Amino acid sequence: MNEIIIGIDLGTTNSEVAIVENGKVHVITDAGNKLLPSFVGIDDNGKILVGETARNQYLIYPERTIKSIKRLMGQDTQVLMADKHYTPQEVSAIILKRLKAIAENYVGRSISKAVITVPAYFSDAQRQATHEAGQIAGLEVVRMINEPTAAALVYGSGQHESKRMLVYDLGGGTFDVSVVNVQAGVVEVLSSHGDNHLGGDDFDQQIINHIQAHIQAQHGIDVAEHSKAMARITRAAENAKLVLSDAPFAQIEEEYLLEQDGAPIHLTLELSRLLYEDMIEDYINATMDAVHIALKGAKLIASDIDEIILVGGSTRTPCVRERLFDEFGFEPHSEVDPDLCVAMGAATQAAMINGQNVDTVLVDVTPYTYGTSAMGYLDGAPYPFQFIPIIHKNSVLPTRKSEAFMTFQDGQRVVDVTVYQGEDPDALNNIEIGKFIVEDLQDVPAGNIITLTLDLDLNGMLHVSAREKATGLEKSITINNVISGFQEEELADAKQRINGLFDQQSSDENDAKPESATVAQARKLIKKAESLFDTASAEDKEDMVDLIETITDFLDSSDENALQDLVSRLNDIIYYLES
Amino acid sequence: MTSPYQTLGVSEQATDADIKQAYLQRVKESPPDRDQQRFQLIQQAFETIKDQDSRLRYGLFQLPEADFDVLLDQAFRQTSAFKPLSADQFCQLLKAVPVEKVLESILASKSS
Numbered sequence: 001m002n003e004i005i006i007g008i009d010l011g012t013t014n015s016e017v018a019i020v021e022n023g024k025v026h027v028i029t030d031a032g033n034k035l036l037p038s039f040v041g042i043d044d045n046g047k048i049l050v051g052e053t054a055r056n057q058y059l060i061y062p063e064r065t066i067k068s069i070k071r072l073m074g075q076d077t078q079v080l081m082a083d084k085h086y087t088p089q090e091v092s093a094i095i096l097k098r099l100k101a102i103a104e105n106y107v108g109r110s111i112s113k114a115v116i117t118v119p120a121y122f123s124d125a126q127r128q129a130t131h132e133a134g135q136i137a138g139l140e141v142v143r144m145i146n147e148p149t150a151a152a153l154v155y156g157s158g159q160h161e162s163k164r165m166l167v168y169d170l171g172g173g174t175f176d177v178s179v180v181n182v183q184a185g186v187v188e189v190l191s192s193h194g195d196n197h198l199g200g201d202d203f204d205q206q207i208i209n210h211i212q213a214h215i216q217a218q219h220g221i222d223v224a225e226h227s228k229a230m231a232r233i234t235r236a237a238e239n240a241k242l243v244l245s246d247a248p249f250a251q252i253e254e255e256y257l258l259e260q261d262g263a264p265i266h267l268t269l270e271l272s273r274l275l276y277e278d279m280i281e282d283y284i285n286a287t288m289d290a291v292h293i294a295l296k297g298a299k300l301i302a303s304d305i306d307e308i309i310l311v312g313g314s315t316r317t318p319c320v321r322e323r324l325f326d327e328f329g330f331e332p333h334s335e336v337d338p339d340l341c342v343a344m345g346a347a348t349q350a351a352m353i354n355g356q357n358v359d360t361v362l363v364d365v366t367p368y369t370y371g372t373s374a375m376g377y378l379d380g381a382p383y384p385f386q387f388i389p390i391i392h393k394n395s396v397l398p399t400r401k402s403e404a405f406m407t408f409q410d411g412q413r414v415v416d417v418t419v420y421q422g423e424d425p426d427a428l429n430n431i432e433i434g435k436f437i438v439e440d441l442q443d444v445p446a447g448n449i450i451t452l453t454l455d456l457d458l459n460g461m462l463h464v465s466a467r468e469k470a471t472g473l474e475k476s477i478t479i480n481n482v483i484s485g486f487q488e489e490e491l492a493d494a495k496q497r498i499n500g501l502f503d504q505q506s507s508d509e510n511d512a513k514p515e516s517a518t519v520a521q522a523r524k525l526i527k528k529a530e531s532l533f534d535t536a537s538a539e540d541k542e543d544m545v546d547l548i549e550t551i552t553d554f555l556d557s558s559d560e561n562a563l564q565d566l567v568s569r570l571n572d573i574i575y576y577l578e579s
Numbered sequence: 580m581t582s583p584y585q586t587l588g589v590s591e592q593a594t595d596a597d598i599k600q601a602y603l604q605r606v607k608e609s610p611p612d613r614d615q616q617r618f619q620l621i622q623q624a625f626e627t628i629k630d631q632d633s634r635l636r637y638g639l640f641q642l643p644e645a646d647f648d649v650l651l652d653q654a655f656r657q658t659s660a661f662k663p664l665s666a667d668q669f670c671q672l673l674k675a676v677p678v679e680k681v682l683e684s685i686l687a688s689k690s691s
Contacts, residue, residue: 361610
């Protein structure tokens with residue numbers, strides 16, 4: 001049997017893990033919960049906390065807890081947790097490790113491969129960081145797929161009529177919109193657009209600002225200086241937002257929030273949905289602008305769209321549905337839980353990569369234009385940084401495009417190549433994503449030809465190479481090395497460091513510890529043996545019951561050899577009964 | 580050399596809808612995750628003949644895929660004596676460079 005590949009939605013607020021089992025997608029629960037809050041913390045004893053416990057700790061020890069790390073992915077920065085510095089990749093890796101353990105616990109064997117979703121509008125650096133987080137967590141990231149695409153895969157599978165769908169994915173920290181054509185078992189993304197810093201967290205922040213202003217006006221206190229109070233306000237703001245999804249008013253109450261001159265300050269504030277929707281109007285407008293850009297990219301108009309799919313928890317905000325209804329004239333769909341849809345799509349894609357039969361395949365595009373700069377013209381005047389697009393946005397992945405350039409000075413030995421991402425004709429207005437130098441060129445007159453090749457892989461990650469025509473001299477880089485600067489050794493160090501954190505935990509709490517192959521096999525055989533109880537003779541049954549008892553006793557011990565022996569004895573009986 | 584029509588398995592009289600249907604079927608058989616090269620071939624074939632405009636362009640310059648680098652080499656190589664491109668090679672070079680781009684640069688040079 002093939003190795004299992006899990007599907008992971010690594011979200012800003014919540015993360016999920018799913019697998020395909022007997023042809024069906026299953027989101028794996030941990031202690032009854034399908035959602036793992038994307039919180040990481042270190043408790044008083046130096047033990048690592050992930051999920052709900054870390055989320056709870058955030059209220060008491062915000063300085064020991066990290067939330068919404070996804071927003072920092074791809075940035076050259078570090079966060080402080082219990083007086084230690086961590087890169088965003090490391091914090092994400094902690095969440096991934098937990099998800100991996102949840103899945104391992106469920107399937108009863110170790111897992112080393114995953115498909116991880118990223119927002120469609122994630123940049124190259126953000127994708128690279130996500131890939132690194134996977135490696136640190138001990139997961140080979142076999143593919144990164146775009147979140148709205150993953151959702152479309154779930155809605156598109158088993159769909160027989162051809163349909164055009166608009167996927168509106170508003171999560172905790174990111175917004176994506178994709179236009180998708182579903183036809184003949186192919187989910188074909190026609191265009192994508194988005195904003196990788198727009199989401200529910202911003203809505204929370206608006207409410208937080210409102211509460212801060214209220215306290216400032218009432219008591220003259222700048223609450224931003226009190227981290228615990230801020231943590232409580234943050235939680236209260238988020239709760240108020242959730243209440244307003246269903247109710248016209250939300251009551252915000254936090255008793256004993258602060259102290260002033262020895263007297264406690266209680267927070268009581270009513271927030272109406274009307275006021276809240278006012279606060280977030282600019283954000284919603286921005287999402288609608290993106291919807292129009294995506295439609296234009298697909299060369300379609302609103303009336304060409306047959307279905308709208310809502311993905312991400314923030315689409316529960318009523319005005320999102322209303323605005324989409326106004327625009328398209330019909331109600332959006334959200335039958336598949338908007339919080340789980342993406343993980344399910346990731347698992348489906350994982351199954352497809354693993355060679356399992358799935359009835360839907362995926363064709364995705366890049367939401368970005370990639371290119372370089374060269375001597376050229378801007379508004380009719382000579383300009384040294386004209387943007388030369390090479391891979392255009394909404395190109396189908398994978399794609400590989402070349403462009404030829406010529407040196408402009410006699411005897412020019414070196415060419416600087418800068419790669420940009422963006423649409424502006426002035427390269428300097430686009431995002432610089434990497435720089436590299438083609439050296440040791442021939443000493444020839446101007447006009448030496450250099451071919452620049454951009455390769456965008458299925459993960460949406462860019463690889464760049466340049467070649468001098470005359471000599472065939474090649475210079476190749478992957479953009480990642482330029483930006484995130486995470487070298488192999490650093491990655492290995494980070495892996496060890498994060499492993500260390502978990503080891504500390506598993507010594508006194510063994511549920512997160514991945515099981516050995518023998519233990520996993522033992523568990524499976526026990527299940528199988530039990531299913532044979534009804535048909536086996538009384539004597540065989542008694543033998544099996546005895547063996548199972550002995551094996552169970554050995555499961556927690558580290559005596560692998562003894563266990564192996566018992567397991568093979570049980571296996572023999574099962575084999576005998578089944579033949 | 581297989582033509583894009585052959586790659587997709589459609590006749591030259593096929594409609595947009597036929598071509599799209601054939602493309603999707605080929606993609607279903609060879610998804611990008613299984614065989615990237617095969618997929619890219621299918622994708623390229625589809626983009627070459629997906630609508631009337633692209634079919635017209637393909638029809639006008641119906642030549643096998645040009646090796647852009649070799650042609651450039653021939654046009655600009657410093658070492659050998661100047662040798663003009665043959666009409667055939669000129670067509671190939673035109674085909675390798677998107678028509679819009681050629682037109683754009685002509686228009687730009689006229690306006691400036």
